[in-house]
Amino acid sequence: MGSLMSGVRPAARHEISRADIDLLARGCAGADVARLLRRAERSRRLLMLRAVLDEAERHPAAAAGPVPPPGDAWDLLERVEQESPFDLEAVLAYPFVGNWAGHTLRRLRGSVDDPSPLWMQVGHVHGIAAAAAIRAGLGIQVLIPVRDDTVALPTLGVAHLPNRVNASSAREQEAPVAELCSASGRTEIRRGGTIVRLPSELTGEAPGWSGLRRLTAVSGKHTLSLLLDDVDPYRGLYGPRRPAPTKDAELHAWQRELEEAWNLVCHHLPQQAGAMSTVLTALVPVPAPGPFQVASASSGDAFGGVVMSRPENPAMLAATLVHETQHIVLGGLLHLVGLHDNDPEARLYAPWRDDPRPVGGLFQGVYAFFGVTRFWRAVYRAQDEATQRAAAFEFARWRAATWRALDAMTDVPALTAIGKRVLKQIREEMEPWLAEPVAEDAAAAAEKVAGDHRVAWLLHHVRPDERTVTEMTDAWLYAISHPQSEAAPGHRDLPADALIPDTNASWVRTRADLICCGAVPSRTLDSPFCADVEAGASSADQAFAADDHVEAWHGYRAEIASSASPATSWVGFALAWASLGTEPGSELLLRRPALVREVYHRLSALGHRPEPDALAGWIAARWPHALPAQD
Structure with missing residues (x-):
């Protein structure tokens, strides 16, 4: 059995230079570095x-x-x-x-x-x-x-x-x-x-x-060739799967969109096309989780393989291929050098995920969305009328999200020296992008979608201290029964909220979908999906998506007053109120929504239904230190 193992004898050590790591970090590595990773993966295999x-x-x-x-x-x-x-x-x-x-x-x-x-x-x-x-x-x-x-x-x-x-x-x-x-x-x-x-x-x-059928796209000197695998039992991520043959019409749709997507990659990111064509070798088609949503994933064991649904247009397909290439490349790098400790604790916010992430997961996301941001930036700067509005929205959205995640990892102790160096390189590459102007409507839409996700995430995963909720509930009840009494400000040492991940967390995305429909031309309200979204949206959601924040504010307040009081109404109310102006109550509701909602629910159970803005404002005034530092 000697000859087959010749590639992994000690004499065949695989090393990667610091210069190549820097190229990978900045998204500038070419086919040579990609081939180095492939050789290492061969030995690992x-x-x-x-x-x-x-x-x-x-x-x-x-x-x-x-x-x-x-x-x-x-x-x-x-x-x-x-x-x-x-x-x-x-x-x-x-x-x-x-x-x-x-x-x-x-x-x-x-x-x-x-x-x-x-x-x-x-x-x-x-x-x-x-x-x-x-x-x-x-x-x-x-x-x-x-x-x-x-x-x-x-x-x-x-x-x-x-x-x-x-x-x-x-x-x-x-x-x-x-x-x-x-x-x-x-x-x-x-x-x-x-x-x-x-x-x-x-x-x-x-x-x-x-x-197996093959998808091939050629643009200039670059060829992308992928086996479309819909039958291999180990093509998934979590164990064996049954075959799910792709119909010919769907196969042809993949081929058409891949050709256009590859042209976009080669035109806008020519320095990365060589690495992508070297890395990507197989594609597993899966159903889309929903309109405007793309399912995509890759595995550290399956270097070169991508599991994904077919996006709504070639530009989104190009961005998704860039995204998964980044994951695959980082996975290959992690097999050669340590970037972080393997701390499994899920405690960090990722603007692209509904669940809290461990350090390794957030690191992967930062690197992947850094690549996505780079792609949309290049498309936006090309000033192509057909893609400019969509590119402006996507660039603004992922630039802010990636930068926020980078900030969250600044002082994470689990990072190794090389891991810190990689993140520093990404930060230096991205920082000038923050000053680049983006169309005002696209930036505003991106900010709304980001805020919607962030507040919903806090509402689902962050729990207030039970003693604090009880203290605030009792204080409110005392205040309304003794209106003439003067209450001193509350204690400075309020316990922090606790991160308790909700493994079943998922939330209605109607409001975000409406915003996306208005932000991207291909997602017009004339499309069947957008028409369905609008038809199923509340009047408050429609008002918020149309920038009528006063109407949205009143609408969400009415929803909260109803017996159902869904989480999405609290998120919408917080966003609409903040859009009308900054004050302590609105800031508190944006950054500690679960605290305000839990006190509200406790009071409601006792027969009291204060206005949510009045309650948030009262808490912010009575407990000025309840407002967390700006994150």
Whole structure:
């Protein structure tokens, strides 16, 4: 087993210079640095594969199935290396081979659960080795696990093999395995009475065979080529998934939009196009979570793979590809150098997430949205009428969000010296952007959407001290029963609110969607979605989106007075009131909304319904130190 491991012997150490780290930090790294990361990932992948096989030897359940020992697959991979190293690399470097290795290793070590038999999961290595051998044209005969009536061959596709054996075929009924035979360029897979013959062109279709399709976009000297993987069981982030074939019409839509998106990247960020085309290799399509929302993710185990929904337009697709490339690159860098301690505590606000984030999560977000901000800035500066208004809104939105997150990480002790250096480079790159003018309406819309998210996040995740709520409730009740008494200001030592993450937190986004509909031309109220949003929006939301803050203020106050009093009404009231002018009560409601709402609810339960602005103003006056320092 020596030759396959030659790339990860001590003599083949992978190092990255400080100069290259600085280039990565500033978003200026090219294809050379991206290739350096890929080489390091190749070694890591081999180490993970070897670790899976070694761990499997210590688990009897891993060898309890009807497939050969995992070591046989390693031997086959060595044969492929001798005959066709290129085909070996294509399979080993495939992102979702990495996902399989990571998930299986964690399962073998007891840190994840999976309902499938352990032998079946470990046995996927035979499909990996078979895929490499088929690509290399080797003659092979091997048993491979069948999962969900399919046999997966990474980088190639899946064979569909429903179990159609008769009652006398007990072995096939009990053992979900298939026999793969490949010789003289012909491959067939047999399970009981079902036979699938792979087409000579493996990317094509054949009875029982779903081959992977490729998306290709060319712009100038740069080519982006992605395998669209909708069938590999390990293409997701959290364990095996069933195949979900993409219809031809959707595939063509992806191809059209990718071509336009790639043109935008190459035109506006030419210095990054080389790195992106080197890094990105596979795309997994998933449904969009909702209009104006893009689902996108990547994994540290799956270097080069992106899971995403198709955005609403090519510019958003370009921005999303930039975003995920940043994640992948940072993940590769983290495999070479430490940027922060692995502190899992979720305690930091991320303007792009509904949940509190640990240091590592916020670091990833800062780097990703730094890239997104850079992209929209370049598009906005190009002064293209077709994209300028949308680019102004997106640039203003993510510039402010990224800078806010950078500020939150300034004094985080979990950062290493290199991590601090990376963030310092990002800050130095971004700081001049803060002074760049943006269209006033776009900046205002971006600020509204940001405020909506921030106040909603505080309302869901930050809880006031119980004793403080009781003290304020009692003080209000005393004040209304003794109107002539003069109350001294409250104590200076009010306990701080506590961050208690709500794992089920999600909130209605109607107000933010309305603002987006007005801010971006492609999201006009004439579109079906925007029309539906407007139809479902409250009159207060409509007024706020239209900048009628007085009407919105009255509308949200009426909503709060109703028995339901939803969280979104408190958020809207806080935003509308702050838009009418700054005063202590409005500032308190913006920055400690849960405190005001909890006192209000406590009073309501006792039969009192003060006006929310009167209550917030009274608390701010009675407890002047309840107002936190500006964050």
